[in-house]
Amino acid sequence: MSPETVGGLGARLRRGETTPAELAAQARGALQSIEDLHPVLRYTDALTERQAGRAARMLAESPERAGPLCGIPFAYKDVLCVEGVETSAGSRILEGFIPPYTGTAIQRLLDAGAVPIAVTNCDEFAMGSSNENSAFGPVGNPWDPSRVPGGSSGGSAAVVSAGAVPFSLGTDTGGSIRQPASFCGVAGFKPTYGRVSRYGLIAFASSLDQIGPFTRSVEDAAHVFTAMAGHDPRDSTTSPLPVEPVATQVARGVAGMRLGVPREYMAEGLEPGVRAAVLAALAELEKLGATLVEVSLPSTEAALSTYYIIAPAECSANLARMDGVRFGLHVDRKSLTDTYLETRGQGFGPEVKRRIMLGTYALSSGYYDAYYRQAQKVRTLIAEEFDRAFESVDALVCPTSPIVAFPKGDKSDPLSMYLCDVLTIPVNLAGLPGISIPCGLSQGLPVGLQVIGPRLGDAQVLRVAHAYEAATAWHAQMPPSSPTATGTPS
Amino acid sequence: MTSTSAVSTLDQVMERWEPVIGLEVHGQLLTRSKMFCGCSADYIGSPPNSNTCPVCLGLPGVLPVMNRVAVEYTVRSALALNCEIPEHSKFDRKNYFYPDLPKGYQISQWDMPLSLNGHLTFTVDGEEVRCGITRVHLEEDTGTLQHAGDILQQARSSVVDLNRAGVPLMEIVGEPDLRTPAQAREYLVRLRQILVYIGVNDGNLEQGSFRCDANISLRKHGDTGLGVKVEVKNMNSFRAVHRALEFEIVRQGRLLDQGQTIAQETRGWVEAKGATISQRSKEYAHDYRYFPEPDLPPLRLSAEFVDRVRAGLPELPQQLAERLQREHGLSAYDAANLTAEREDARAFEALVAAGVPAKAAANWLMGEVARLARETHTPLQGSGLGLEGLASLVKLVEAGSINGSTAKELLEELYLAGGDPAAVVRERGLGQVSDQAELERLVDAVIAENPAAVADFQGGKEQALQRLVGGVMKATSGRADARVVTGLLRERLAR
Ligand SMILES: [Zn+2]
Numbered sequence: 001m002s003p004e005t006v007g008g009l010g011a012r013l014r015r016g017e018t019t020p021a022e023l024a025a026q027a028r029g030a031l032q033s034i035e036d037l038h039p040v041l042r043y044t045d046a047l048t049e050r051q052a053g054r055a056a057r058m059l060a061e062s063p064e065r066a067g068p069l070c071g072i073p074f075a076y077k078d079v080l081c082v083e084g085v086e087t088s089a090g091s092r093i094l095e096g097f098i099p100p101y102t103g104t105a106i107q108r109l110l111d112a113g114a115v116p117i118a119v120t121n122c123d124e125f126a127m128g129s130s131n132e133n134s135a136f137g138p139v140g141n142p143w144d145p146s147r148v149p150g151g152s153s154g155g156s157a158a159v160v161s162a163g164a165v166p167f168s169l170g171t172d173t174g175g176s177i178r179q180p181a182s183f184c185g186v187a188g189f190k191p192t193y194g195r196v197s198r199y200g201l202i203a204f205a206s207s208l209d210q211i212g213p214f215t216r217s218v219e220d221a222a223h224v225f226t227a228m229a230g231h232d233p234r235d236s237t238t239s240p241l242p243v244e245p246v247a248t249q250v251a252r253g254v255a256g257m258r259l260g261v262p263r264e265y266m267a268e269g270l271e272p273g274v275r276a277a278v279l280a281a282l283a284e285l286e287k288l289g290a291t292l293v294e295v296s297l298p299s300t301e302a303a304l305s306t307y308y309i310i311a312p313a314e315c316s317a318n319l320a321r322m323d324g325v326r327f328g329l330h331v332d333r334k335s336l337t338d339t340y341l342e343t344r345g346q347g348f349g350p351e352v353k354r355r356i357m358l359g360t361y362a363l364s365s366g367y368y369d370a371y372y373r374q375a376q377k378v379r380t381l382i383a384e385e386f387d388r389a390f391e392s393v394d395a396l397v398c399p400t401s402p403i404v405a406f407p408k409g410d411k412s413d414p415l416s417m418y419l420c421d422v423l424t425i426p427v428n429l430a431g432l433p434g435i436s437i438p439c440g441l442s443q444g445l446p447v448g449l450q451v452i453g454p455r456l457g458d459a460q461v462l463r464v465a466h467a468y469e470a471a472t473a474w475h476a477q478m479p480p481s482s483p484t485a486t487g488t489p490s
Numbered sequence: 491m492t493s494t495s496a497v498s499t500l501d502q503v504m505e506r507w508e509p510v511i512g513l514e515v516h517g518q519l520l521t522r523s524k525m526f527c528g529c530s531a532d533y534i535g536s537p538p539n540s541n542t543c544p545v546c547l548g549l550p551g552v553l554p555v556m557n558r559v560a561v562e563y564t565v566r567s568a569l570a571l572n573c574e575i576p577e578h579s580k581f582d583r584k585n586y587f588y589p590d591l592p593k594g595y596q597i598s599q600w601d602m603p604l605s606l607n608g609h610l611t612f613t614v615d616g617e618e619v620r621c622g623i624t625r626v627h628l629e630e631d632t633g634t635l636q637h638a639g640d641i642l643q644q645a646r647s648s649v650v651d652l653n654r655a656g657v658p659l660m661e662i663v664g665e666p667d668l669r670t671p672a673q674a675r676e677y678l679v680r681l682r683q684i685l686v687y688i689g690v691n692d693g694n695l696e697q698g699s700f701r702c703d704a705n706i707s708l709r710k711h712g713d714t715g716l717g718v719k720v721e722v723k724n725m726n727s728f729r730a731v732h733r734a735l736e737f738e739i740v741r742q743g744r745l746l747d748q749g750q751t752i753a754q755e756t757r758g759w760v761e762a763k764g765a766t767i768s769q770r771s772k773e774y775a776h777d778y779r780y781f782p783e784p785d786l787p788p789l790r791l792s793a794e795f796v797d798r799v800r801a802g803l804p805e806l807p808q809q810l811a812e813r814l815q816r817e818h819g820l821s822a823y824d825a826a827n828l829t830a831e832r833e834d835a836r837a838f839e840a841l842v843a844a845g846v847p848a849k850a851a852a853n854w855l856m857g858e859v860a861r862l863a864r865e866t867h868t869p870l871q872g873s874g875l876g877l878e879g880l881a882s883l884v885k886l887v888e889a890g891s892i893n894g895s896t897a898k899e900l901l902e903e904l905y906l907a908g909g910d911p912a913a914v915v916r917e918r919g920l921g922q923v924s925d926q927a928e929l930e931r932l933v934d935a936v937i938a939e940n941p942a943a944v945a946d947f948q949g950g951k952e953q954a955l956q957r958l959v960g961g962v963m964k965a966t967s968g969r970a971d972a973r974v975v976t977g978l979l980r981e982r983l984a985r
Contacts, residue, residue, distance in 0.1 A: 097550065101544045199552065364777055
C-alpha cells in the first residue's frame with residue numbers, strides 16, 4: 001500500500017483518529033528507519049514538539065478552520081532558516097550556524113499548523129545534481145541506494161519517495177526540485193519566480209532560486225504551494241499580484257487544452273527508456289482531450305552556458321558573507337587575508353569553490369561584457385522564446401531529465417554532471433513554473449514528466465499534472481525496498 | 491620646513507603646477523530607519539552591535555528591502571544640486587572583502603545612478619566657481635572597525651561594530667573642476683550647507699555623517715590632460731581638507747620637480763603629523779566586480795514623483811541670501827552670514843516680522859546672539875529668551891527705552907534664564923534716563939565736581955571729556971544715553 005497523502009492524513013486528524021504528535025512520532029521513526037540512505041542531517045525535536053502542540057490546539061479549537069496542512073509532518077532542506085534550528089547549507093563553513101529568525105515560507109507553513117520533523121541533506125549551498133556535493137556525505141536513492149537521488153534537494157526527494165513524510169521542501173535554482181523528484185519518483189514543484197518568498201532561503205543564485213514542495217500527489221503540491229505563496233514585504237522580488245485559487249483549478253482536466261512539446265527537449269541525448277515513458281505520457285494526455293503541438297525553443301542549446309555564467313556570478317557574491325567573521329567556521333590566522341583564505345579554503349567544498357571562481361572570473365573587469373552581459377542578453381532571449389510559445393499553447397510537456405538516477409560516483413567530471421540539468425535550467429532562466437511528476441519506469445527506475453507553464457501560470461501547471469496523475473498510477477509506485485512498501489503499517 | 495634649494499613652498503609649486511581636485515562626498519541620510527532594514531539610522535551612542543538585525547548583520551538567507559524615504563532624500567539632494575533624474579535606475583553589488591562589510595558586498599549604484607549631471611556654483615575671492623557634479627547616488631554605509639595602529643593590516647586585533655552598517659549613504663561625486671584648496675573647501679562648505687538646509691543630512695564632519703575624500707593630481711598650467719591622481723582620505727574637518735590638499739600639492743610638486751613620477755595610491759591624512767601617508771598602493775587596487783543587485787527590482791521614478799519632490803524643495807541658501815538682500819536691503823556680506831545656517835535666517839525674518847529694523851536684527855543676530863549661542867552651546871531658538879524675547883529686547887533699544895549696554899547685559903542675563911525684557915526693565919528701573927532737565931542737572935553736578943577734568947578738556951585734552959561722561963553714566967547707573975550726555979557736556983563746556 002502506498003503511504004498516505006496530506007489529504008488522507010488531514011482527514012484522519014479531523015476525525016480524531018490520530019494526533020499531530022502521533023504523526024510526528026511516526027514520521028520521525030520512519031525517517032530513522034531510512035538513516036542508511038542518509039537523507040536527514042538533523043531532527044527538529046524541540047520545534048517538532050512545540051509545533052505539534054500548536055497544531056493540536058488549532059484542530060481542537062476549530063477543525064473546519066484548520067487548513068489542510070494542520071498537523072501534517074514535513075521535512076525541509078538544509079538551506080532554509082528556522083529560528084533556533086541549525087542550518088548549514090550542506091557546508092562545513094556554516095556548521096553550527098543557528099539562525100535567529102525564521103524564513104517566510106516555513107513561517108507560513110508553521111502558521112498553517114504543519115509540523116517540521118527534520119532537516120534534509122543537500123548539495124553544498126544547493127550546488128549539484130546528485131547530492132554528492134554535500135559536506136556531510138551523499139544520499140542514497142530509495143529506489144536503489146547505490147544510485148543518487150538527484151540534487152541538489154536530494155534528501156528532501158528521498159524522504160518523500162521513501163514514504164517517511166508526506167511532503168518536504170526543496171529549492172530549485174536550475175532543476176534542484178524537479179530533477180530529484182524525477183529520479184525519486186515523486187512530484188516536485190518549482191513555482192513561478194517571485195511567487196514564494198525567498199526570505200530565509202540561503203541564497204545560491206538570487207535571480208533563479210525558488211522554494212517548492214516534494215509531495216506524493218499534485219493535489220498535495222497545490223496545498224503546500226497555496227500555504228507558502230504570495231507577496232512578502234521582506235522579499236522585494238515577490239509578485240504583488242494575488243495568488244490564483246489553485247485548489248479550484250487543479251481538477252479541471254486537460255480537455256481542450258493545447259500542450260506544446262518543445263522539439264529541442266525531445267532531441268538526441270534522451271535515454272530510450274525516458275523517451276518511451278514520456279511519449280507514452282504525451283499519448284495519455286492526448287487521450288484525455290489535450291491537443292499536442294510541436295513548438296521550438298531554439299535558444300535551449302545556449303541555456304546551460306548562460307546558466308553557468310549567471311548562477312556562479314550571483315553565488316560568488318552571495319557566498320562572500322561566509323567570511324568567518326560573524327558566524328560559522330572561523331580559522332584564525334595572523335593576518336586578515338590569511339584568515340579569509342583559510343576559513344574559506346577549509347570551509348567550502350570543491351564544487352562551491354569552482355563556481356565561486358567561475359563567477360568571480362565572469363564578473364571581472366574586462367570580462368564582464370563578454371560573459372555576464374552576454375549571458376543576460378541570452379537569458380532575455382530564452383524568456384522571450386517561452387513567451388512566444390505560450391502565445392499558442394497553455395503549457396509545455398517534456399521530460400524532466402534526459403536520464404534516470406545514475407550510480408554514485410558515475411559523473412565525476414563537472415560538465416557531464418551539469419548536462420543533467422539541461423531540460424530544467426531554461427525554466428529557471430525564464431522564471432517559469434514547472435513540475436515533475438512520475439510517468440513510468442526505465443531500467444526499473446522512475447522517469448519524470450515535466451510540465452512548464454507561463455509566468456504566474458502555476459495553477460495551469462498543476463492542472464495538467466493533476467489530470468495526468470488522475471489517469472495513471474505511476475505516482476502510487478513505491479521504491480522496492482522502502483519501509484512502507486515492505487509492509488510496515490502506519 | 492627645511493630650506494634646501496630643491497624644496498619649494500606651496501606658492502612656488504602652484505606657480506609651476508596646476509592642481510586638479512575632485513571631491514567625493516558621502517552624506518548619511520536623516521531617515522528614521524536604515525537603507526534596507528528596519529533598524530534605526532540613528533546609531534550614535536548605542537552599545538556595540540545592538541542596533542542590528544539579521545538583515546544588516548548580513549546573515550545567510552536575508553534580503554534587502556529598499557527604504558523609499560532614502561530614495562526621496564537622494565532625489566531631493568540631486569535636484570538641489572541641479573542634477574537630472576533619469577526615469578530608470580538600479581542598484582548594484584560592489585564586491586570586496588572587509589570585516590566592516592557584513593555581506594562581502596555593498597549595495598550601491600554603478601552604471602544607472604539615481605541622478606546625473608548637476609553642478610554647484612559659488613564664489614571664492616570674488617571669483618565665481620562652477621563645479622560639475624557627475625552623479626548623486628544611493629548606497630549603504632559600512633560598520634566601523636577599531637584597531638590598534640593606523641591601518642588594519644598592521645593591527646594586532648580589531649573589533650567590529652555593525653551599528654552603522656546599512657545606514658543610508660548618499661554619494662556625491664564632483665567633477666575635477668576645483669583648482670585650489672580654498673575652492674575645495676568652499677565647495678564643501680556650500681554643499682554641506684545645502685544638504686543641511688534641505689533636511690537630508692546633519693552635516694557633522696567630526697562624527698562622519700558628512701565625509702569627504704579628495705582626488706588630486708597636478709599638471710602643467712595650460713595642459714588639458716590629467717596627471718596621476720592620488721586619493722586622500724581621513725579628513726574630518728574643512729580645515730583638514732584644506733591642509734591635506736596643501737600638503738599633497740607641495741608633496742606632488744616637489745616629486746614632479748625632481749623628475750619623479752607620482753604613484754597612483756590612496757593616502758590618509760594624519761592630523762597629528764600634518765601629513766598624508768600611503769595607505770594602499772595600486773597592487774591592492776580593487777576590481778569591485780559590480781553587477782546588478784538581483785534582490786532588488788530596478789527602480790522607476792515617475793515624472794510626477796520627481797515633480798513632487800522638486801515642489802517640496804525649500805528655498806536654498808543662495809536664493810535666500812539674494813532675497814534677503816532684495817527685500818531688506820542687506821549687504822551681500824550680511825546676507826551670506828545670516829544664511830550660513832538656516833535657523834539664523836529664520837530668526838532674522840521673524841525679528842523683522844516682529845517689527846525690528848533689518849539692520850538691527852542682522853547686527854544683533856550675528857554679534858551678541860551668535861557669541862552667546864556659541865558660548866552656551868544653545869541656539870537662540872532653544873534658549874530661554876527665545877525669538878520673542880530677543881525681539882522685545884531689541885525693540886526696547888530701538889525705541890530708546892534702554893541703551894545698548896543695558897541691552898547687552900540683559901541679553902546675557904536672560905539668554906538662558908528667559909524672562910520678559912520689558913518687565914525686567916520696568917521692575918528694576920533700568921529704563922534709560924531721557925528726561926532732559928534731569929540729565930542737565932546731573933551734567934552740571936559732574937562739571938562742578940571735576941574742575942581738573944574740565945580744565946584739561948578746555949585746555950585741549952579730548953580724552954578728559956570721557957571722564958566726565960563716565961561720571962554721568964555712573965550717576966545714572968549706566969542708564970543714560972552716552973551720546974546725549976556727550977552732547978550736553980560739549981554744549982555746557984563750550985560756553
Ligand atoms: Zn538592521
